Amino acid sequence: MNDASAADAEGSAVPVFRIDLSLPPFERYVELAMRYRDQMRSLTGLFDELLISIHPSIPLGMVHWVARLCQRRLYADEETEELQGISRATGIEMYLLVSFNVVLDLLMGCTSGAVKLEYVRSPEVNKVLGTSITYVGFTGILTGVRRGLSVSLNFRPVHDPRKNVRYYFNHLLILLGRQQSISSLLRQCILHTPRQRSKSISPLSRREKLKEEHLAIWESIDDLVGRVAQMPTTAAYLTFSDGVTTVVMEKDYRSAVVRSSSSFIAVTNHDQQPDSASPETVADQRRRRTGLGVMSSEVQTVADLIEESTERLGCMQAKWDRKVRQATRAKKPENSTMDGTGSRFDPAGRTRASVRLRRKIDQAEGAQESQRSEDEADGIFAKQSEVIQWLSEYPVLNETTHYAAIMDPSEGKVAWVRRYLEPLFMDEI
Numbered sequence: 001m002n003d004a005s006a007a008d009a010e011g012s013a014v015p016v017f018r019i020d021l022s023l024p025p026f027e028r029y030v031e032l033a034m035r036y037r038d039q040m041r042s043l044t045g046l047f048d049e050l051l052i053s054i055h056p057s058i059p060l061g062m063v064h065w066v067a068r069l070c071q072r073r074l075y076a077d078e079e080t081e082e083l084q085g086i087s088r089a090t091g092i093e094m095y096l097l098v099s100f101n102v103v104l105d106l107l108m109g110c111t112s113g114a115v116k117l118e119y120v121r122s123p124e125v126n127k128v129l130g131t132s133i134t135y136v137g138f139t140g141i142l143t144g145v146r147r148g149l150s151v152s153l154n155f156r157p158v159h160d161p162r163k164n165v166r167y168y169f170n171h172l173l174i175l176l177g178r179q180q181s182i183s184s185l186l187r188q189c190i191l192h193t194p195r196q197r198s199k200s201i202s203p204l205s206r207r208e209k210l211k212e213e214h215l216a217i218w219e220s221i222d223d224l225v226g227r228v229a230q231m232p233t234t235a236a237y238l239t240f241s242d243g244v245t246t247v248v249m250e251k252d253y254r255s256a257v258v259r260s261s262s263s264f265i266a267v268t269n270h271d272q273q274p275d276s277a278s279p280e281t282v283a284d285q286r287r288r289r290t291g292l293g294v295m296s297s298e299v300q301t302v303a304d305l306i307e308e309s310t311e312r313l314g315c316m317q318a319k320w321d322r323k324v325r326q327a328t329r330a331k332k333p334e335n336s337t338m339d340g341t342g343s344r345f346d347p348a349g350r351t352r353a354s355v356r357l358r359r360k361i362d363q364a365e366g367a368q369e370s371q372r373s374e375d376e377a378d379g380i381f382a383k384q385s386e387v388i389q390w391l392s393e394y395p396v397l398n399e400t401t402h403y404a405a406i407m408d409p410s411e412g413k414v415a416w417v418r419r420y421l422e423p424l425f426m427d428e429i
Contacts, residue, residue, distance in 0.1 A: 010392075011418030014116045014133065014403065021129070021191070022122040025081035026088075029139075032115070033089040036136040043096045043137070050103065064095075071095040073177040074102070076184055079139040080177070086137055100137055102174050102181055114403040114419045119191055130190045131414050133405050140183025143405060144190040147412030149221070151186045152239045155269055157302055159235035160252050167253045170232050182233040182251075189224065189240075221245055229256035237267045243410030263378065266316045269309035311395045319390050320382070327380045388416055399423040 017032050033040065047067075051058050072094060073080040083097045115136055118128045130146035143152045159167055173179035180188075218224040221242045228238065229249060238249040238256075248267045250257040259265060259272070382390075384406060390396060391404045401424060405417040 011404070011420045014114055014417050014419045016116045016118060018118045018120050018125065020122055020125065021119055025078050026085040029082055029086050030089045032117075032136060033086040037090045040090050040092060040137050043092060043100055047096055047099055067095045067099060068093065070176060071098040071102075074098060074139070074184065075174070075177050075180040079184060079187075082139050090137075092137075097137060098177070101139060101183070114417075116414065116417060128413070130412070132187075132190065133403055133414065133417055138183070139187070140181060141187040141190055142183055143407070144186065145407040145409055145412060145414060146190050148242055148409060149189060149224075150239075150241045150407040150409040151189055152407075153182065153186060154237035154239070154267060156235040156237050156250065156271075157269065157305060158271065160255075163253045166232075167235075170253065171234070174234075179232065182236055182238075185228070185231065185233065186238075189228075221247060225249060225256075225258060229258065230254055237269070239267060241407075241409050243408070263380065264320045266313055266320075268313045270306050270313075272313075308395065308398070312398075315393075315395055316390060323382060323386070324380055384415060392418075397424065 019028050019032075021028070047064075048060055051060055051063055074083065079101075083094060083101070086092070087094045087097055114133055117132050117134055119130045119132075120126070120128055130144060132141045132144035134140075134142060134144075141151065144150070170179055174181050218227065221240055225240055225247050228240075229251070232254055233251060235253070236251050238251050240247045240249070245260055245262050246265050247258060247260040248265055250271050257271070387406055391406070397404065397420075401420050403417060403419040406415045407413075408415045
């Protein structure tokens with residue numbers, strides 16, 4: 001690997017900007033938007049690329065006219081005002097900024113590049129209230145942390161087809177600014193603050209105020225997860241951590257499959273439940289859904305996505321399992337009643353133990369396996385340097401990686417982050 005390839009594989013530092021929440025929403029992102037004004041003007045081309053991916057002969061002029069007429073705001077007034085300020089600073093029309101913010105919710109794609117935003121409130125500008133790794137012009141949160149909570153979002157390529165009508169109607173409401181996007185919901189979890197409102201925006205509706213309060217007050221991470229699970233959202237994988245327990249949600253429209261761990265848990269881009277959809281089923285559901293690769297460097301088929309996702313998850317799990325084995329091997333007591341596999345050994349079992357009893361023992365051991373794995377990992381943790389190494393190796397780091405981050409909710413900060421401006425390939429990693 002040459003020097004240039006090595007540098008690419010190591011990534012680059014992520015620019016850091018501070019957003020002062022004490023400013024009126026219209027003014028918060030002006031400095032950031034001005035700095036990236038030229039790059040942001042590519043949104044017009046991105047919007048057209050998305051439309052062409054839906055159908056090559058779609059009338060672009062008509063769609064732009066309809067979007068300009070209908071996409072004037074986001075669900076949250078505060079975020080709408082922030083976009084208005086960005087629009088004024090960059091000269092980008094409001095409907096394009098709205099489209100950019102909701103398209104990540106509807107299609108779960110990503111754009112290249114990343115910035116680190118630290119949210120503060122004057123006069124205590126050195127006290128960071130929350131941090132997000134995001135994209136310029138995007139007001140929601142995809143990856144964020146504050147003291148006591150970190151959140152992140154992953155693309156999920158499947159949803160419950162029995163709820164198709166309500167699911168896609170929810171998409172329409174998001175496009176029209178009548179429903180909250182999932183990234184806005186995550187922002188609410190990280191940055192719930194009293195909103196400063198301009199005279200141009202009407203007072204909070206009763207419905208919006210109740211929804212804001214719904215996520216503002218929660219006693220534990222389980223309480224928060226329970227509330228989020230019932231809210232109408234796009235299908236996605238959500239990860240919440242309070243520094244002690246980490247929860248992964250396979251989120252559907254108004255439901256979720258929840259897993260949690262206090263030692264190790266991982267999620268990529270496929271369901272992990274025994275009854276989860278096969279790659280063929282996922283492909284069938286996604287056949288009429290566009291945008292999977294619209295905003296990535298290469299278009300991926302669903303089969304490729306599932307295969308790559310499975311490989312990444314298996315790689316991370318194997319690294320953790322290896323660490324647990326190494327940590328427990330020396331201190332594991334020898335037990336003459338256990339054979340090499342950890343099963344009970346009965347020299348006369350073939351003649352004296354009944355098949356029924358043997359099955360009961362096997363079932364009991366199987367039921368205890370997951371708990372035993374959790375118990376074995378108790379007190380074992382990976383150092384930050386180890387996690388960085390795990391995140392910097394193929395296939396976890398690959399040609400579709402835009403950024404990698406380590407968040408510490410116990411301290412409320414991003415401990416490490418790198419961005420990858422150009423696609424990486426195996427010979428560079």
